[in-house]
Amino acid sequence: MKDLTAPSYTAATASGTPTRPRAALPALCLTQITSWGILYYAFPVLNPQITAATGWSAAATTAAFSAALLVSALTGMRIGRVLDARGPRTVMTAGSVAGTAGLVIIATAPNLPLFTTGWLLTGLAMASTFYQPAFAALTRWWAPDHVKALTIVTLAGGLASTVFAPLTAQLASHFSWRHTYLILAAVLAAVTLPAHALALRAPWPSAPPQTAANADTSRTAVARSRPFLLLATALTLSAFAMYTVVVTLVPLLLDRGYTAAQAAWALGLGGAGQTLGRTLYATLARRTSPALRTAVLIGLGGAATAAFALVPGPYPLLAALSIAAGTVRGNLTLLQATAITDRWGTRHYGRLSGLLAAPTTTASALAPFAGTALAGPLGGYPHLFAALAVISSGAALIAWHTAPARETTRLPLIRRLTLPKHQR
Structure with missing residues (x-):
């Protein structure tokens, strides 16, 4: 009888694709x-x-x-x-x-x-x-x-x-x-x-070998590089703004006279938007460079936050805004998951993704306290959302400069032209 607890693996391909555990x-x-x-x-x-x-x-x-x-x-x-x-x-x-x-x-x-x-x-x-x-x-x-x-x-x-x-x-x-x-x-x-x-018992594939083409992508070199530090800064600012919006959306809507049920539904619709956004990411990734989509997604998150600050209603419009903001959040989750491989490959993914996640996780941990603490001094939740939109805009500008120098040499001409002149 077949051992049902034994791991089952797919076969590695001749091209070197790693063995994948089907389960x-x-x-x-x-x-x-x-x-x-x-x-x-x-x-x-x-x-x-x-x-x-x-x-x-x-x-x-x-x-x-x-x-x-x-x-x-x-x-x-x-x-x-x-x-x-x-x-x-x-x-x-x-x-x-x-x-x-x-x-x-x-x-x-x-x-x-x-x-x-x-x-x-x-x-x-x-x-x-x-x-x-x-x-x-x-x-x-x-x-x-x-x-x-x-x-x-x-x-x-x-x-x-x-x-x-x-x-x-x-x-x-x-x-x-x-x-x-x-x-x-x-x-x-x-x-x-x-x-x-x-x-999770499949053999762990060896890290991709260090070659002349990626000799500058050692873990230490990447972690200390300007693009990595700028990427960490942009994602941290974005995470702070994004999670503060999530935890203060209900108070914002309650202050504007909506019921607790309406506010809860608006927050829940943001979760539905996240699911929608994640289905769109693969298409976005195929058509944009890493730096461009990072800047665009963070910028769109800031635009949605600004809309919440400026638009008091009607409720269907606010619900639509929540879905749109959730769609951006869903894409940002996958953006962070692929940020390392898109720029520096898979060789040190675990270590580098841990370094990248540390400040963003810290920002998300501080967001509930910071949002509540800042709303009063800033004059209310609409003003808080306006400030968060400014933070997201700054993060988007920083994200524009997160492409490693060699990235642009591999891009098609039309995509190179979308990058800043000094990155082409």
Whole structure:
């Protein structure tokens, strides 16, 4: 009888395409939905019940959650090195264990310091199970067709809130927040542990060899290069603006007289827009250079933010704007996933993507506090959105200069002409 637990692989092609584990892509789709849904999206659903039951302040519990995101940013750089050398199986399986343990600590914590400790461990799990290691796996295994695989897994990941936010709310209506987290911890372990341990066992392809053509793309050289530093700056500013918009859209609409249900629907429609945007990215990637599409997408995000600042209604127009903004956000997720390979190849993808993700993850962690804190001094949420639009515009200008010097020599003439003169 055939061993159903044995890994099944596709054969490597004569052209050198890496061996691909057939089970990896569906497994990563499933684990991204589960990991994001439980480790990230369950918290905002449960936090009101947590604060009501414990007496801890919402600021304190949210700070613990943000600390997890900061740990994820810092540890992602080290995890990237391991991914480059050994592949995703050990990292993501260990992340499943850490996430399960972290949730158990959170659920049973008798005081705020232990609650925070649980979130710090969960932050390590986030770095080990979220998009970064999944992207590293698919980029190495699926090259040169990795954009299609990345699109599929991000489409699945986009369903995390759709699946787990209502499921968490339903559980919380029947159980305490502690029992709800224990149930979710069991689900996380049952789904992600076997999937990561069994489906990611394919041989890890060797890194592309260093050649004369890419001799300037050593990890250190790239990380210290002007294009990389500008790219990190642009994506960090964009992430700060984007996540601040997400967390303050509901207050903006409430201040303009819309109901809580209307505001929630507008936010949810942004999630639908993200799914739409991710289906369009492959076409955009084929027709534009990396620097051009980075600048255009960040600029479009800024334009959508400015529209929210300037347009008070009617509601259908605001709903359409939310979908448009979500479409841009969906593209930006894939843009960051492919930013390294588009410019410097796959050789040091794990390490470089970890470096690139660290400041953007930090910015997303700070966004909830910064948005609320800045709205008052700036004169209200419309003025906050206007300021965020200015930040996005600056990021788009920076992104225009993120092409490595050699990139333009490979572009068709019509695409070279779209670049700044000094980059042609």
